[in-house]
Amino acid sequence: MNPRRLTPSMSLLLAFEAAGRHGSFTRAAAELALTQSAVSRQVQALEALLEVALFRRDGKRIELTAAGALYQHELAGALARIRGATLQTISHRSEADTLHLAVLPTFASKWLLPRMGDFYGRHPGSLVHIHSRIVGGDLSQGAQDMSAIICAGSGQWPGYVAHRLLSEKLVVVASPKAMPAHAQVSVQDAARQLLLGVVSRPHAWSDWFASVGLVGSSTLRLGPSFEHTAHLIQAVIAGIGIGLVPRILVQDEIAQGELVTLFEPMESGRGYYLAYPTHNQQLPSLVAFREWLLSIPFPDS
Template identity: 70%
Template sequence: MNPRRLTPSMSLLVAFEAAARHCSFTKAAEELALTQSAVSRQVQALEAQLEIELFRREGRKIELTAAGAVYQHELAAALGRIRSATLQTISYKNDGGPLNLAVLPTLGSKWLLPRMHEFYAKHPQILVHIHSRIIREDVQSATHDMTAIICAGSGAWPGYISHKLLTERLVVVASPAALPDYPGLSPADVAEHALLNVVSRPSAWSDWFDQHNVDHANLRAGPSFELTAHLIQAVTAGIGLGLVPEILVQDELKNGDLVALFEPMESGRDYYLVYANRYQNLPSLKAFSAWLLSLPFQTEKN
């Protein structure tokens, strides 16, 4: 097949996508600053090139055919990526531009977002669009539409640059209102309480029991949660004990909503800022990375 047939000109594609989105040549023409007849001719030229009808025309009314609807769906995503890539390229001109960042939900809401005003004070021209995602070790999947991600893992991701932010430490927390005798609690006593966990950490409590030489047979499993933020709320409400990253409960420990029962335990994971090699010289990312790495990541002592 002729390659030209498979790669229509951008003007034809843009005219079709706008007309398909509005189901109107007139509205597409207004959006593109063209005449209605010009848009209609471009769509007809595209149909002739593809040798398939994309619209059904009934008088002045148009409607997508089945083929046209599928084509518009795929094309809209492709044009979106092209526009995003163009916007990122333009950002080199003034060291600004947008940055799409995926971050673990609780880390984003409880640690990153409260500090973002400091970044904007230094870089008001850069917009950071923050997306909450539960990110596993599959960094490629997590970053396919992101400039960078903040995740927990090993840091060994070929093809990606990773900056270690901090070593994760897990701490047992409880509500002092629900557990007034917490000062005298021993590791063995923990097994007598409902132990809440996050579904992505099924072995966290087992690892903690191993470290404190407590028999697993005494482990009393409590409810599971997808988000650490929900687990923290459940512990605060007195539902049970939680084993959570220390950095995520600093506010609760400081204001007395929660208490830490024992010394923190390293989880074996670290938090990283991660991005693909191709983005390493993007001005907005360089500015964000430098700011993020300048922050004091050590948790505060209570």
């Protein structure tokens, strides 16, 4: 069959779809900024091409045939998808220098945002919208509407490009005011403290104690859990309990004497990554941000 017959011109399809939706050549003409006779001729041309009657005509009244109704229904969905794709493409053009970035909340406030001034100084025409997201193993479920994401995990996400930024090391922290003898604290002493955690890592403490040779998590004093690590850090500073947190997120508090570390850091097996869908890798805004971020010398976490 002639391919042209299967792919009528857009002008014919638009005229037919509008006429079928309105049930009127006149109203379709008004929508399309055409004359009534032009719409009628285009519909007739489409019927001649398909060799199928799409309308029943009774004087000035028109009514879709069964074949016409089915065709109009299918075309309406197809045209909506075309319009949506066009709008999306236009938005990429208009937002060429705009990046929608999902970031772990505490990482954003403690590490990324203090450095964004340098990025804007190097790329004054860029705009980065930062969205706080705690994303699990499936990035497509938590960041499908984002240009890119900074997250923690294994770095193995199908359909995503992932750049490792740094490895994650967990450290036990306490308030020096609440625990003045912190230098002499043993693992057994730590197990008797109120253990603060984050909701996204419910087994962090049991895993840590197992790694240092203390088994039997039923004896642990598990305290409140927090949605954001920043809240946990503030609770530890306030002396509510001790916390197990990524060391990169408490370096300032340790340097300022608000927190002290009780034991050597422990590798968590996870890393921090910049990740993004493969189809986004050439976005100008992402290219600029990626090059800037990967140029930063990350400290030993």
